[in-house]
Amino acid sequence: MSVTSATPVSTPSLPTVPLRELAPWAVLFGLLAALVVFFVSADQGAISIPSGTAIHEWVHDGRHLLGYPCH
Amino acid sequence: MTARVFLVRGLLAGLLAGLATFFVAHAVGEPSVAAAIALEGSHSEDGHNHGHSPADGHSHAEDGTVVSRHDQRTWGLLTGTVAVGTALGGVVALVAAAVAGRMRRLTLGQSTALVSAIGFVSFALVPFLKYPSTPPAVGNADTIGSRTGAYFAFLLVSVVVAVAVTVLAVRLAPRIGTYGAVVGGALAYVALMVVAGRLFPTVNEIGDFPADTLWYFRRASLIILATMWAAIGVVLTGLLLRLQSRERVVIARRELAASL
Ligand SMILES: [Zn+2]
Numbered sequence: 001m002s003v004t005s006a007t008p009v010s011t012p013s014l015p016t017v018p019l020r021e022l023a024p025w026a027v028l029f030g031l032l033a034a035l036v037v038f039f040v041s042a043d044q045g046a047i048s049i050p051s052g053t054a055i056h057e058w059v060h061d062g063r064h065l066l067g068y069p070c071h
Numbered sequence: 072m073t074a075r076v077f078l079v080r081g082l083l084a085g086l087l088a089g090l091a092t093f094f095v096a097h098a099v100g101e102p103s104v105a106a107a108i109a110l111e112g113s114h115s116e117d118g119h120n121h122g123h124s125p126a127d128g129h130s131h132a133e134d135g136t137v138v139s140r141h142d143q144r145t146w147g148l149l150t151g152t153v154a155v156g157t158a159l160g161g162v163v164a165l166v167a168a169a170v171a172g173r174m175r176r177l178t179l180g181q182s183t184a185l186v187s188a189i190g191f192v193s194f195a196l197v198p199f200l201k202y203p204s205t206p207p208a209v210g211n212a213d214t215i216g217s218r219t220g221a222y223f224a225f226l227l228v229s230v231v232v233a234v235a236v237t238v239l240a241v242r243l244a245p246r247i248g249t250y251g252a253v254v255g256g257a258l259a260y261v262a263l264m265v266v267a268g269r270l271f272p273t274v275n276e277i278g279d280f281p282a283d284t285l286w287y288f289r290r291a292s293l294i295i296l297a298t299m300w301a302a303i304g305v306v307l308t309g310l311l312l313r314l315q316s317r318e319r320v321v322i323a324r325r326e327l328a329a330s331l
Contacts, residue, residue: 039154053137061100066299
């Protein structure tokens with residue numbers, strides 16, 4: 001390509017994170033994130049863990065305004 | 072750079088994004104929520120309570136709730152935006168880690184910004200277009216199960232299609248060129264989501280809810296979602312670029328020392 005980069009030649013090409021190293025982080029944090037999003041977006045609506053309405057009511061406005069079905 | 076340094080910066084970006092989202096949501100969104108709840112209250116009196124009577128365990132009015140309205144619109148809202156912001160920030164950072172250096176000639180900043188933009192479109196904007204947010208007082212309590220299922224299934228389809236199309240575009244780019252890959256990928260995503268949108272059930276439980284209040288609420292909702300994703304993208308990209316330039320200085324120093 002005729003496009004010349006402004007970065008100096010000594011700069012190493014962009015380092016990549018090995019996918020093997022990334023996988024455990026992705027699985028663990030992915031599950032944790034899904035759990036957190038579940039409690040804010042859907043708990044004590046369609047599914048209740050634990051039963052009751054306290055969590056639903058506490059995050060209620062966020063659930064509506066972030067676009068999740070509330071009730 | 073390691074997965075950990077990406078995740079730490081993603082969590083920080085998400086936390087800040089959650090805070091920013093709270094302030095925007097409190098200022099822009101809460102007036103619409105209050106207006107909707109006031110309507111709901113006046114409706115309950117003439118018998119049209121849309122299934123929100125305290126009897127079914129869900130009422131937005133002050134009476135019959137465990138959490139006061141004041142707590143819901145302050146600490147409760149803050150909990151929701153910060154929790155979702157931090158979770159999404161971490162996920163975006165791990166995806167950014169996976170694609171860094173693997174997206175043709177894109178720099179770290181460019182690929183991270185692109186991940187955030189695709190995240191906003193596929194995780195927030197497109198699900199919103201199919202299943203727009205609804206204010207309190209809208210929605211039949213009997214259909215919450217099917218509506219929740221449809222919403223998250225559509226969201227999942229959207230994210231999976233976005234990831235697949237992006238991977239395919241990056242793979243095909245050397246053969247068909249960047250222009251063709253980007254335009255083709257975007258068109259493929261739009262086409263597939265139009266098909267998915269037609270296959271998924273439509274929800275319309277608005278009834279006689281006033282159109283202006285509904286529009287203000289949905290506009291606020293969209294602004295709030297855009298705030299969250301923009302803040303995640305901007306802060307995370309900034310943090311990663313700072314880290315990168317610091318690492319480059321260290322490497323340059325090391326090379327200089329080795330050459331002496
Ligand atoms: Zn509600």
